[in-house]
Amino acid sequence: MASIVSENSVGGDLVIYRRLLPYVPHLNLKSNKHYENLICKGLLQIDSLVEEAIATQSGVDRAGDSTVEIGYDFENGWEAKKVIAIETQVPTTCLGFSTTRESRRATVKNLKHKTGDILIVAGDVLSNDVYYFKVPQHEIRKLRAKTKLAQFAIVFDPERGGPPKSFNKRNGSLKNNFQYRLWNWYRKKSFPALCKN
Numbered sequence: 001m002a003s004i005v006s007e008n009s010v011g012g013d014l015v016i017y018r019r020l021l022p023y024v025p026h027l028n029l030k031s032n033k034h035y036e037n038l039i040c041k042g043l044l045q046i047d048s049l050v051e052e053a054i055a056t057q058s059g060v061d062r063a064g065d066s067t068v069e070i071g072y073d074f075e076n077g078w079e080a081k082k083v084i085a086i087e088t089q090v091p092t093t094c095l096g097f098s099t100t101r102e103s104r105r106a107t108v109k110n111l112k113h114k115t116g117d118i119l120i121v122a123g124d125v126l127s128n129d130v131y132y133f134k135v136p137q138h139e140i141r142k143l144r145a146k147t148k149l150a151q152f153a154i155v156f157d158p159e160r161g162g163p164p165k166s167f168n169k170r171n172g173s174l175k176n177n178f179q180y181r182l183w184n185w186y187r188k189k190s191f192p193a194l195c196k197n
Contacts, residue, residue, distance in 0.1 A: 012084030012123030013039050013046045019130045020121070023053040023191060050082045050121045058195035076197065077116025081108050085124040085156045104156040111140055112150035119194055122154055127161030132194040133186045143178070155179050163187075 017039055021032075038044045051073050055062045061075045073080045083106035106122045118140060120133040133154070143152055157164050163183045170176035188194040 008086055008125055009084055010040050010042065011125035013044075015125065015128060016046055016082060016121055016123040016130055017044075017049065020049060020053040020191065023057050024049065026056065027052070047080070047082045051080045053191070054078075054080055054119060054195050057192055058197055060195075060197060072114065072116050074116075079111075079114045079116060079118050081118055081120045083108055083120060083122045083154065085122060085126065085154070085161065087158070102158050104158045104161065105153040106156065107151055107153045108135075109151040111144070111152075114140060120154070121191075121194075124156055124161045126156070129162060130191075131162070132188040132191060133182060134188055134194055135182070135186050139178070139181070139186075152178070154182060 085104050085106045088103050118135040122131045167174055167177050167180040174180045
């Protein structure tokens with residue numbers, strides 16, 4: 001098994017770890033530098049910390065081992081996802097010529113069997129910030145039916161990080177653009193707002 005620990009993934013995990021630490025006081029993480037060193041080596045699974053912080057803040061129990069195949073992380077059906085924004089090259093066409101453009105995105109994967117709302121904690125090293133999204137299940141069903149994929153990308157501004165500067169209209173309306181809805185309807189201002197039931 002080969003594991004690649006990139007500077008970007010470590011940076012994203014550190015941003016998320018530092019932001020969520022106050023929401024898991026019962027873990028008694030006194031040796032903060034020790035844990036940050038383990039994160040830098042890729043030895044701590046921040047996904048589990050995200051789930052524990054959501055459970056603590058929301059009061060919703062994490063699902064047991066018997067629910068792993070059913071498709072949710074919490075007893076109420078929620079699914080938690082931790083993602084990191086990365087730089088990518090996106091194929092595009094300009095004046096009939098194929099080219100690529102720089103993009104920053106965080107891909108939310110493995111949604112095929114998910115049955116509840118998706119709670120996303122997205123780390124962005126460029127803006128040194130964490131963004132929170134609660135995507136309702138009806139959006140996931142719509143995306144699956146439209147794209148046949150069990151994933152979607154959160155698009156970030158490629159120059160400064162954070163939300164894109166503008167959104168393209170789809171079918172004459174911004175409301176028909178998933179990225180617009182994601183950043184304007186489903187983005188939560190804080191971690192406690194993400195965890196409200």
